[in-house]
Amino acid sequence: PEAEFFIFDDVRYDSSSRGSFYQVDSAEGIFNSGREEMPNTGYKIRHKEGYFPVPPADTQQDIRNEITLMLEDLGVQIERQHHEVATAGQAEIDIRFDSLVRTGDKMNLYKYVVRNVARRHGKTATFMPKPLFGDNGSGMHCHQSIWKDGKPLFAGKGYANLSELALYYIGGIIKHARALTAITNPTTNSFKRLVPGYEAPVNFAYSARNRSAAIRIPTYSSNPKAVRIEFRTPDPAANPYLACAAQMLAGLDGIQNKIHPGDPLDKNLYELPPKELAKVPSAPDSLLGAAQALEKDHEFLLKGDVFTKDMV
Known part of the structure; x- marks a missing residue:
């Protein structure tokens, strides 16, 4: 992070x-x-x-x-x-x-x-x-990738050198992003940061080297080991264990259910026309909104006994 x-x-x-x-x-x-x-x-x-x-x-x-x-x-x-x-x-x-x-x-x-x-x-x-x-x-920008037997599973030949598995992982985070903010942005002050105009990503989209998107794909290196995603919404008020675990479970849910994130948005999202921006999911505007999103969408957190119902 x-x-x-x-x-x-x-x-x-x-x-x-x-x-x-x-x-x-x-x-x-x-x-x-x-x-x-x-x-x-x-x-x-x-x-x-x-x-x-x-x-x-x-x-x-x-x-x-x-x-x-x-x-x-x-x-x-x-x-x-x-x-x-x-x-x-x-x-x-x-x-x-x-x-x-x-x-x-x-x-x-x-x-x-x-x-x-x-x-x-x-x-x-x-x-x-x-x-x-x-x-x-x-913020607390969280870079993440999955490896197996010493091999980076996010590296591939798709958009920004991503694998299909990486895209599904992104799809899971985008699908559950509003619920995730209750854990990754856990204070009332957190949502004072999540407003347009201050490099805080409020729009849940993905893009390569685009700081206006909630999920940015760093492309500094062509080395497969460097391929990763960066979720930029979290802030450092979050408990790092809970925030990282919740993001991982959202991504794994995307992989298990093959949730494709759609096309990347290679534009400055802060400058999109209102009609186009309305189609992009965005962060809740308050901690109450985040808690309500988590109440509606938390089944993905209960897999593998990482989180419990009482904890959520």
């Missing part, structure tokens, strides 16, 4: 008989461009323009390096780290792929290290999906 997060310099909140509020702050935030900092040296990252900036605009390179080195010392292999799109210290550190359960273990360790290294620097890290209004939220 690619679990994004923010590192803030100041976090304040209160709820009392006279009112309630929350406020976060960051030296990088564009909202501080006019603040007296004695001196204010500028270099504020504008909204939606924080992808891969270099220092001095990126003030957290050293913190991310420290997190990365500590995770490596703890046996968590890291592929890359970088500043993310949003202002105010959004970041991403990518964990190398592993089996489902070990990935869940590593995600929990990852969150622990991120929070505590940030705290050591007098800062606060949060995996809250949408802490800032008007800028990108934090």
Whole structure:
């Protein structure tokens, strides 16, 4: 998974008989461009323009390096780290792929290290999906593939080098996607992120190298071992064990029932005309809507005794 997060310099909140509020702050935030900092040296990252900036605009390179080195010392292999799109210290550190359960273990360790290294620097890290209004939220993009006897089963000669089995897997996730959001996006704040215009995939379609589709097919390499799908809807508030298991069961249901996802949508889904967009299934607009979708569609989760009726 690619679990994004923010590192803030100041976090304040209160709820009392006279009112309630929350406020976060960051030296990088564009909202501080006019603040007296004695001196204010500028270099504020504008909204939606924080992808891969270099220092001095990126003030957290050293913190991310420290997190990365500590995770490596703890046996968590890291592929890359970088500043993310949003202002105010959004970041991403990518964990190398592993089996489902070990990935869940590593995600929990990852969150622990991120929070505590940030705290050591007098800062606060949060995996809250949408802490800032008007800028990108934090997702947990889940890359996944199935292997058998050392062979990648998603590699084939179809669209984006996918096998028929991979397409059925995608079909299962798309069919059950609305129900999945109750598990992969489990907070009220999760649905503040799932709105158009902030690179959050709200449309359940698949496409190669298309960040507006909920399922993106990375095509960086022609190596069959690199063929995979990326479900971009989940966020890091999710329990990684439950979120990954639920996605796998949805995909396996697609394979078992040969659910074809239809044709890919190789367009910017955010720019589709309303009439065309209405034909594309979309995410619920609230946690209540997600819970209602799960109530109607959860039989696929009960297979293999992974989830129980009481748990759902």
